[in-house]
Amino acid sequence: MQWFIKTLTSSIGQKILMSITGFFLILFLIVHISGNLLLFKGDGGVAFNAYAHFMSTAMILRVAEIILVLGFGLHIYTAWLLTRHNIQSRPQNYVYTQPQANSSWFSRNMGLAGSIVLIFLLVHLHNFWFRYKFQAEIPLVAGGDYKDMYWLVKTVFIQEWWYSILYIVAMVFLSFHLVHGFESAFQTLGINHKKYTPLIKTIGLLFAIVVPAGFAAMPIYFLFFN
Numbered sequence: 460m461q462w463f464i465k466t467l468t469s470s471i472g473q474k475i476l477m478s479i480t481g482f483f484l485i486l487f488l489i490v491h492i493s494g495n496l497l498l499f500k501g502d503g504g505v506a507f508n509a510y511a512h513f514m515s516t517a518m519i520l521r522v523a524e525i526i527l528v529l530g531f532g533l534h535i536y537t538a539w540l541l542t543r544h545n546i547q548s549r550p551q552n553y554v555y556t557q558p559q560a561n562s563s564w565f566s567r568n569m570g571l572a573g574s575i576v577l578i579f580l581l582v583h584l585h586n587f588w589f590r591y592k593f594q595a596e597i598p599l600v601a602g603g604d605y606k607d608m609y610w611l612v613k614t615v616f617i618q619e620w621w622y623s624i625l626y627i628v629a630m631v632f633l634s635f636h637l638v639h640g641f642e643s644a645f646q647t648l649g650i651n652h653k654k655y656t657p658l659i660k661t662i663g664l665l666f667a668i669v670v671p672a673g674f675a676a677m678p679i680y681f682l683f684f685n
């Protein structure tokens with residue numbers, strides 16, 4: 460426990476923790492988008508509902524859920540600690556500083572993009588997690604005894620179309636967050652190589668475009684093609 464407290468109180472420890480939890484959240488995004496692609500199957504939601512039912516009942520996934528909450532929590536907490544530390548140690552005497560010259564717009568706005576993704580996440584969990592568990596009027600799937608998650612997703616994206624707009628805008632900010640976050644996570648852990656770093660940067664950029672675009676395609680699909 461001592462080492463953990465030590466890690467949390469040094470700024471290099473906080474950066475390492477932020478990149479490890481960042482990697483973990485990247486993995487989560489891959490798993491989440493893979494399952495959600497079933498929304499496009501065109502089978503009226505049969506496969507997606509079976510998947511969502513498995514996700515909400517399998518015991519092993521309850522453990523994964525606790526790890527996920529810890530992952531998100533630590534990522535946000537260390538980001539907050541580091542931002543506070545950076546503000547406090549910023550030089551006050553230099554009138555002329557030019558951050559644009561040696562850092563990208565994406566890296567300077569990680570806090571803004573991350574905060575918008577956090578707001579999205581709270582709305583998102585209310586839409587699909589909270590309402591699925593506690594809203595009474597969700598119909599049951601045909602021939603089954605569990606609630607129709609596909610119906611809920613469709614209802615939110617079509618009837619409550621303003622959420623679709625929020626989701627699409629939030630995915631632009633998720634993309635901004637990942638553009639810098641992906642390569643920065645490798646750099647913090649010291650994974651820096653003449654040959655592989657350019658490849659990591661390319662994969663990171665592709666990931667930051669393809670994954671948020673895939674998520675944004677979901678409300679777009681329901682609004683315009685379903």
Ligand code: HEM
Binds near residue numbers: 494515587608633
């Ligand atoms: C438009 C795209 C998205 C759709 C349609 C969608 C759909 C869903 C649905 C139906 C659930 C509840 C059932 C389940 O666990 O599978 C869920 C849970 C969740 N989603 Fe999403 N999601 C989207 C994007 C995202 C994004 C971009 C993030 C993260 C930044 C995210 C984070 C989460 C989290 C943390 C949970 C709770 C996981 C759990 O209970 O195990 N989702 N999402």
